[in-house]
Amino acid sequence: MFKLRLLQLAILLLLNGFPIFAKDGQFKIVTSFTILEDLVLELGGDRVSVTNLVPRNSDAHIYSPKPSDAVAISNADLIIFNGLGFEGWIFRLIKDSDKEKNYLISSDGINSLNRFNEIDPHAWQSFKNIRIYIDNISGELINLMPEHEQYFALRRNNYLKKLFELEMNLSNQLSNIPIKKRIVITSHDAFGYLGREFNIEFLAPLGLSLDAEASAEDVAKIINQIKEKKVTALFMENINNPKLLKAISKESGVPVGGKLYSDALSEIGGPAGTYIDMMRHNVKSLIEAFNS
Numbered sequence: 001m002f003k004l005r006l007l008q009l010a011i012l013l014l015l016n017g018f019p020i021f022a023k024d025g026q027f028k029i030v031t032s033f034t035i036l037e038d039l040v041l042e043l044g045g046d047r048v049s050v051t052n053l054v055p056r057n058s059d060a061h062i063y064s065p066k067p068s069d070a071v072a073i074s075n076a077d078l079i080i081f082n083g084l085g086f087e088g089w090i091f092r093l094i095k096d097s098d099k100e101k102n103y104l105i106s107s108d109g110i111n112s113l114n115r116f117n118e119i120d121p122h123a124w125q126s127f128k129n130i131r132i133y134i135d136n137i138s139g140e141l142i143n144l145m146p147e148h149e150q151y152f153a154l155r156r157n158n159y160l161k162k163l164f165e166l167e168m169n170l171s172n173q174l175s176n177i178p179i180k181k182r183i184v185i186t187s188h189d190a191f192g193y194l195g196r197e198f199n200i201e202f203l204a205p206l207g208l209s210l211d212a213e214a215s216a217e218d219v220a221k222i223i224n225q226i227k228e229k230k231v232t233a234l235f236m237e238n239i240n241n242p243k244l245l246k247a248i249s250k251e252s253g254v255p256v257g258g259k260l261y262s263d264a265l266s267e268i269g270g271p272a273g274t275y276i277d278m279m280r281h282n283v284k285s286l287i288e289a290f291n292s
């Protein structure tokens with residue numbers, strides 16, 4: 001058994017190259033997707049090294065783990081993921097790891113939304129919720145590295161301050177827009193929490209995840225709703241194929257308002273390279289489309 005494990009490890013290393021080892025003293029954290037990677041780097045600073053699994057602009061709902069992901073999990077001191085059914089594939093990776101693993105479900109304690117008889121996993125699309133994620137992550141870092149408590153607390157407070165300023169700024173801008181104009185078409189239903197927080201209605205032909213295709217009936221229903229409610233905002237997403245949205249735009253005559261970042265950040269330096277940039281970009285794009 002032991003020999004087999006060694007052999008598996010040797011093959012993994014040959015296939016993927018040696019994993020990058022953390023600098024001395026850094027705590028090794030694996031995150032499941034880019035939004036958590038960004039939060040952990042913001043909160044953990046140089047006391048942590050982060051290996052992230054689902055890349056930027058990629059879809060975590062239908063992700064297939066790579067052999068290098070198993071190596072990263074096996075080397076990690078802590079694994080942080082969203083939960084709420086978002087990364088169904090991660091439990092197998094943790095279970096198959098050779099030792100007991102510390103993990104943190106970062107959404108723990110949020111007030112979850114149920115849509116279509118399913119829990120909506122996209123809880124990070126909310127300022128209120130992300131503060132709970134921040135408390136969970138920061139609390140766990142302090143718990144595991146109490147010697148750096150002051151450092152982590154300072155980083156958390158600075159980050160919360162930036163978030164609060166952004167939230168106030170965006171909600172001020174939104175307050176000028178009548179509620180009945182705040183309707184948006186997207187491809188999958190990733191913005192329920194943002195909608196609840198800012199009184200915006202999101203309509204999506206694909207439902208909560210991307211493992212199904214929209215039926216002709218779903219599309220016809222959306223086109224009718226667009227006409228009935230005089231919708232002016234229609235957005236593609238960074239993680240999926242724009243074909244469906246372009247067809248809806250053509251059929252309904254509503255122009256595509258650009259791209260919203262739903263389940264992954266953009267490339268570094270892009271419009272949604274960090275969580276804060278993503279929230280700013282998404283809400284500002286919506287405001288522009290409502291005003292058009």
Ligand SMILES: [Zn+2]
Pocket residue numbers: 061122188189190208209210262263
């Ligand atoms: Zn999603």
